[in-house]
Amino acid sequence: MKKVWIDAGHGGKDPGAVGNGLQEKDIALTVSLGVKQRLEAEYEGVQVLLSRSTDVFLELDDRTSAANKAGADLLVSIHCNAGGGAGGFETFRYTNASAASRSLQNVLHTEIMAALKPFNVNDRGQKAANLHMCRESKMPAVLTENLFIDVAADAAKIKRQEVIDALIAGHVSGIAKYLGLKKKEGKTVAQERDINVVSSWAAPAWEAATKKGYFDGTRPGAPITREEAAVLIMRMENKK
Known part of the structure; x- marks a missing residue:
């Protein structure tokens, strides 16, 4: 059984980036929950563990400590970006990342950008930085920055359910490819929307x-x- 740790960035008193009627913590949680649901439903031999499944605040140390204690096979920390400019999607590994982390980043970045292709999202590339979630994780770790909340064009895309679905699908495909997961026979799961819950x-x-x-x-x-x-x-x- 492969263990995947999904970290929804920010939460609770820490909204993360805010702009255009969006909060980063909400988008990160929505994508994280979607990744767990689809990965476990569509693939054999995988368990997805979450830093948070609700709108709560967690210190960075608590997140990586829990992932390390669980013995996860990989970690993906999900965020949205801010800072203006042309917007787009990018991924980060630690500056002194292992070969495994570099491989995870390459596969994950490629699959997410492929899923986003119909929406003309700017590819900002694969980058390295001294980020806690990537540095302190004992397993291969990548942080994804899923479009810019403070860029109007990106925010408009994030507000579309099909873009959220594409982000989820790209994360799922990348993780599954990296781990070599096998799809469940005859199992193609369409993500169903609960019409009684507001996005x-x-x-x-x-x-x-x-x-x-x-x-x-x-x-x-x-x-x-x-x-x-x-x-x-x-x-x-x-x-x-």
């Missing part, structure tokens, strides 16, 4: 629209029919 990126807008009476607060993830759209338009007209 993290849409939560503020959904709450505001519900308070104004545009929606009744139920089924935030459900498709909208033309008749429902008509009701929404009339409600908005009546609010003027």
Whole structure:
């Protein structure tokens, strides 16, 4: 049984990067949970362990200590970026990384960029830095920076469910390739959306629209029919 440690960056009192109605901690957690669900559902002989599965704050030492104690075979720390510019996707290894970490980075970066290809995401490349999550992990470790929250074009992409799905799929494919995992026979799992749970990126807008009476607060993830759209338009007209 292979053990994969997925670290959702930031959390709790530490939101990470913030911009365009998004918080890094929310995106990191959404992708991390998706990676666990798909990897365990689609592949044999793998267990995915998480630094956090809810919106809680953890010190960096606590994250790497737990991963090391668990004897994980690899670690991926999931983040979003900030700092403006052209935006895009990039990965990091430790500056004095092992050959195994370099191999993990190469496979993971390649698979994620392949999944993001339909969305014209800028490839910022494979980089090295003195980052705690990569430095203090005893197993091959890579940190992924999944687009820029403070770049409008990237933020618009992050708000699309299909881009989140692509990020999840790329992480899953990269990890599976690196570990040589075997797919479960006859098992192609489509990621199902719980229509009763609002997406993290849409939560503020959904709450505001519900308070104004545009929606009744139920089924935030459900498709909208033309008749429902008509009701929404009339409600908005009546609010003027």
